[in-house]
Amino acid sequence: MTSAGEAAELTRRPFTGRRLRFGDVSLQAVAGAAAAVATVLVGLIAWKVTAGAWPAIRRYGISFVWTNSWNPLPGHELYGAASFLFGTAVTSLGALLLAAPLAIGIAIYLTEIAPRLLRGPVTALVETLAAVPSVVIGLWGILVLGPVLRSDIEPSLHRALGFVPLFGPPSTTGSSIFTAIVVLTMMILPIVSSITRELFLGVPQDQKEGALALGSTHWEMVRGVMFPYARGGIAAALILGLGRALGEAIAVTQVIGGIAGGTGIHWNLFATSDTLASKIASSYQGATTNLQLASLVYLGLILLVFSLLINFFAQRIVRRGARRQGVGANRGALG
Amino acid sequence: MSAHGITRADLQAVNLPRRRLVNRLMQALATLAAAIAVAALVLIVWSVAKRGASALNLDLLTRDPAPFSFTPVKQGLENAFVGSLVLVGLATAMALPVGLLVAVYLTEYARPAIRSSVSLVLDVLNGVPAIVIGIFVYGLLVLGHGQSGWAGAFALACLMLPLVTRSTMEVLVLVPSSLREASLGLGIPRWRTTLSIVLPQTIGGVVTGTVLAVARIAGETAPLLFTSSIVGSQTSWSPTHALQSVPVAIFELSEQADPGSHARAWAAAFVLLLFILFTSLAGRWVATRNRRRLSTSR
Amino acid sequence: MPKPGTSIRITLVLALAALATAALAATAGAAPKRHAATLTGAGSTLIQPAVQGVWGPGYAAATGTQVNYSGIGSSGGIAAITGRTVDFGASDAPLSADQMTACNGCVQIPWALSATVPTYNVPGVGDTKLRLTGPVLANMFLGHITNWNDAAIKKLNPGLSLPNLKITIAHRSDGSGDTYAFTDYLSKVSSEWRANEGANTTINWPAGVGGRGNAGVAAVISSTPGAIGYVSDAYALGNHLSKARLRNAYGKFTLPGITGIEDAAQTVKKVPADNRMSIVDPPATKKYAAAWPISTFTYIIVPTNSKNATDLRHFIFWALSPKQQLSIKKLIFAPIPKVVLVAAEKTLLKIHAAG
Numbered sequence: 001m002t003s004a005g006e007a008a009e010l011t012r013r014p015f016t017g018r019r020l021r022f023g024d025v026s027l028q029a030v031a032g033a034a035a036a037v038a039t040v041l042v043g044l045i046a047w048k049v050t051a052g053a054w055p056a057i058r059r060y061g062i063s064f065v066w067t068n069s070w071n072p073l074p075g076h077e078l079y080g081a082a083s084f085l086f087g088t089a090v091t092s093l094g095a096l097l098l099a100a101p102l103a104i105g106i107a108i109y110l111t112e113i114a115p116r117l118l119r120g121p122v123t124a125l126v127e128t129l130a131a132v133p134s135v136v137i138g139l140w141g142i143l144v145l146g147p148v149l150r151s152d153i154e155p156s157l158h159r160a161l162g163f164v165p166l167f168g169p170p171s172t173t174g175s176s177i178f179t180a181i182v183v184l185t186m187m188i189l190p191i192v193s194s195i196t197r198e199l200f201l202g203v204p205q206d207q208k209e210g211a212l213a214l215g216s217t218h219w220e221m222v223r224g225v226m227f228p229y230a231r232g233g234i235a236a237a238l239i240l241g242l243g244r245a246l247g248e249a250i251a252v253t254q255v256i257g258g259i260a261g262g263t264g265i266h267w268n269l270f271a272t273s274d275t276l277a278s279k280i281a282s283s284y285q286g287a288t289t290n291l292q293l294a295s296l297v298y299l300g301l302i303l304l305v306f307s308l309l310i311n312f313f314a315q316r317i318v319r320r321g322a323r324r325q326g327v328g329a330n331r332g333a334l335g
Numbered sequence: 336m337s338a339h340g341i342t343r344a345d346l347q348a349v350n351l352p353r354r355r356l357v358n359r360l361m362q363a364l365a366t367l368a369a370a371i372a373v374a375a376l377v378l379i380v381w382s383v384a385k386r387g388a389s390a391l392n393l394d395l396l397t398r399d400p401a402p403f404s405f406t407p408v409k410q411g412l413e414n415a416f417v418g419s420l421v422l423v424g425l426a427t428a429m430a431l432p433v434g435l436l437v438a439v440y441l442t443e444y445a446r447p448a449i450r451s452s453v454s455l456v457l458d459v460l461n462g463v464p465a466i467v468i469g470i471f472v473y474g475l476l477v478l479g480h481g482q483s484g485w486a487g488a489f490a491l492a493c494l495m496l497p498l499v500t501r502s503t504m505e506v507l508v509l510v511p512s513s514l515r516e517a518s519l520g521l522g523i524p525r526w527r528t529t530l531s532i533v534l535p536q537t538i539g540g541v542v543t544g545t546v547l548a549v550a551r552i553a554g555e556t557a558p559l560l561f562t563s564s565i566v567g568s569q570t571s572w573s574p575t576h577a578l579q580s581v582p583v584a585i586f587e588l589s590e591q592a593d594p595g596s597h598a599r600a601w602a603a604a605f606v607l608l609l610f611i612l613f614t615s616l617a618g619r620w621v622a623t624r625n626r627r628r629l630s631t632s633r
Numbered sequence: 634m635p636k637p638g639t640s641i642r643i644t645l646v647l648a649l650a651a652l653a654t655a656a657l658a659a660t661a662g663a664a665p666k667r668h669a670a671t672l673t674g675a676g677s678t679l680i681q682p683a684v685q686g687v688w689g690p691g692y693a694a695a696t697g698t699q700v701n702y703s704g705i706g707s708s709g710g711i712a713a714i715t716g717r718t719v720d721f722g723a724s725d726a727p728l729s730a731d732q733m734t735a736c737n738g739c740v741q742i743p744w745a746l747s748a749t750v751p752t753y754n755v756p757g758v759g760d761t762k763l764r765l766t767g768p769v770l771a772n773m774f775l776g777h778i779t780n781w782n783d784a785a786i787k788k789l790n791p792g793l794s795l796p797n798l799k800i801t802i803a804h805r806s807d808g809s810g811d812t813y814a815f816t817d818y819l820s821k822v823s824s825e826w827r828a829n830e831g832a833n834t835t836i837n838w839p840a841g842v843g844g845r846g847n848a849g850v851a852a853v854i855s856s857t858p859g860a861i862g863y864v865s866d867a868y869a870l871g872n873h874l875s876k877a878r879l880r881n882a883y884g885k886f887t888l889p890g891i892t893g894i895e896d897a898a899q900t901v902k903k904v905p906a907d908n909r910m911s912i913v914d915p916p917a918t919k920k921y922a923a924a925w926p927i928s929t930f931t932y933i934i935v936p937t938n939s940k941n942a943t944d945l946r947h948f949i950f951w952a953l954s955p956k957q958q959l960s961i962k963k964l965i966f967a968p969i970p971k972v973v974l975v976a977a978e979k980t981l982l983k984i985h986a987a988g
Binding site for chain 3 (some may be wrong): 099172283286
Binding site (some may be wrong): 337364386401402403404405477478480481482564565566567568569576577578590591593 | 670671674675677681682685686687689690693698699701702703716717718719720754841845846849851852854855856867868870964977
């Protein structure tokens, strides 16, 4: 077993009397070219997306971000990202709020409570949820979840808690922010729970035993030893889940319904709305003017920037944490 | 233990009934959470299986769609299944060689500085949302030229590349340096060492990584909406024009009003889900088998 | 230790992958160019049933040329052909002068004739039982009438038992030719609508839920009790949606059948040079007694110069022929009247053969 650094060092050590072989040069050149291609690709993506958004950037500048309008009427065209940023924020944070306790609960269950025989199957089941494609979850959302929410759950919640503006009049079609939140929760649950589970598995056994020996109940041990130990990693896992929710376009498009009646910024979870990703998915094909197309790409640029920041930081934290705990202990320093 | 005569039971005795209650409650909540997750998964898979299986017939795979036939007519989604096959196949053909080479470069040749920057670049690529990849490929290949299977496959390949590269790197570093040293010591040139000695050790991991990446992109819809969605009903194997794909077909059918379209959407979702589950399981099985083989061979 | 020859195997696999890719590319490009293998189009969902259901398969059977079509809304079709991402665009709304300029050398040819229909989902009210007038319809879509048991609706339908049910307005969320025809009609029958909303492929809807494409609106209506929206005739037919009778200017409550559409099309005496026609809300004379007030032509938009010009000309000419016009009658497309046919074929001549 070797680290990547050692391998490279090994092959770069000068061999006296050995002339440069054509094969060596070719392989290194070809492999290096491939790496260059990957790098160029990312640069190309950043460039193309910015270039595509440029007409809108030039026209609106940064004020696009807080302009609450999407008016394609010729002569009155005005585009802004505010309602979609709001929709993205509400759906992603809502999903995170629902998924966090569920994921932590699942992780605790799988590491501390479940009988040994159940651990494997249940873990596999939860991870299978991650394998379901978003379009299938969206299909289920439209045809199964939506009608149930519309006819039973949303009206009951509205009747019971209608004084809270969050639970306003339910939408008549089953598509709503709430439906999108439920769908997104199901999509980010596997990621967050599997990372949390691995973190919990890495808690040093002696610390756990020590707490128990000192008289803690099981729950007190979890709260006092496991949570503090895993806190940073759980935060990173939640951020990763957030990144996944931000970028989800298809399932959200299928169940969120699109902004109705002017503004998308309202507190009613049971009304329809749009997110950055769903607006792009539903409108790019019918974009009628260059400015509208550029504005849609501008939305994509904003989405890209947010996703990159979130995913990048979360992945780094997770990997650093995993390395520290020896999860995947055979991995060397990959950078 | 009993220091100064204090036993564990003594320590526990403080507020014990309430603490025991809280403990029980938390256990129950955690179990409930797990139950909810399992229930959610079972709900989805059950819906897809029940509705999909009842609408599943051989026509789905052997007949083309007959849109707007308005009278019941035998139809299926053959164009979507064939299209997905071509798109995923081409995407793999594009991403696999490049991914392998990048992984080789990063583990065998690159200086640490380059290695960490390119790794960073791959992390960035992995974090780009699929819909933004769609916008990118649309601007690069579709605008002015029209949609095509090539553009769709290229978009999928962009999604696959970081996955294949990372999983190949993970197995490349597992190859013992002693192997490389021995090979070089025997006078085998570096390039032959890499290709003939080191890479063959990693086949299992590469296969796993590729299979898992395939499972991931088989269900991708967003990039294909931009690059390969204006399609005809006839089955086509040629990537010069846009090809229908199973996820896009499901997406379009899910938004139709008639129950026949819904039934076909469920059936296609069922087949897609089976394929993805099967390939994921196969990938993981190969990975476990490989890990066992590598650890015993040391 | 790796088996002998494993490296050769790896090289072979990689080489095969590269070869396969190259071979596919080569064969794909090597097809003879006499007849385009595929014509790609996008746009109006009103014409989509005709193109995907009848004309596409018919043309492929007749000539071997596949027609790939995607219903993305009329505005999408205009944008797609302007960006030349497709070979032809389809729109029920004629291009404005600005859009014509942006398209840079395109012509619009009316190639079919159909209608937009208010459709509803009200428990207890069957197909064609509901009677509405333009002003009442406008008030519903403006959000002034919010319940099905409103006095205004009851007055028009004395024999119906209308439930106490909230009205859900369903409209198009994408740029739509059906929206254009519908709002064109509402602008003519309601001064408030004309002042506040106007006629366009996309407007700021004062109320209601959006659906993508005719399919999306049909889906909203059929799954939401209390919904009313507007879809093209073929979609109302195919999804068994209940159609509302509208009172035309003459005073009769008519239905959007072939007769009603043909009568409305008779308002066209002379086709203007740019082929822009509006046949909504025909005049109140006896000649148009049976006319359906929201009928609309639909156009195919093609560049005058393109590499597929010959095939496009052939395809459009084929679609304009009497046999093909009759073949889509079952989807409630009336054959286009003679005067429009002449203008269409004249415009067709402007499409040059590929240079």
